Amino acid sequence: KNEVEQSPQNLTAQEGEFITINCSYSVGISALHWLQQHPGGGIVSLFMLSSGKKKHGRLIATINIQEKHSSLHITASHPRDSAVYICAARRSGSEKLVFGKGTKLTVNP
């Protein structure tokens, strides 16, 4: 079993819908990262969080340390949100990230 599991693997939505992507991890962590990989291949960091909730524009990331679970929410989704979203966990005491396999999101107009 992978240390970091994401669901769903693929997600198709209509423009304007509320999107939730889930990430579960099985190791002790010091931080949880959410990344976005554009269709062209570039990867950008969206959030890094170790507790609670962070918000940036229409994106919200939450983490529940006790349940070892994080979610990424997108409100009022738009076709430009179409991308692969990747969850990555930093193990406690380590500099290394362990990555999920990604969730491919397609938002149709």
Place this chain on the structure above:
Amino acid sequence: NAGVTQTPKFQVLKTGQSMTLQCAQDMNHNSMYWYRQDPGMGLRLIYYSASEGTTDKGEVPNGYNVSRLNKREFSLRLESAAPSQTSVYFCASSRDGHSYEQYFGPGTRLTVT
């Protein structure tokens, strides 16, 4: 600021050939990383460098060597390329490895025939 740059963007090698992938960052970051990304798999760490002069193995180091030439540059070398090394390679950097987000380069798509 260019952020993290990688060269080349694309490369085709024959089995047994060698090559070096170059990575540079202009953000004065201490930590640098090399990852590979394969279809159906998450990003996997090949090597990382916590600071100038130090390197350490990641999850999949076999067949690769690295050099942290200075604080800016971190290169990845394939001494004898194999088809299993066909992948997309990403370099990343971070202010430090524990508390800060990572910034990624644009990637190098390598095909070994």
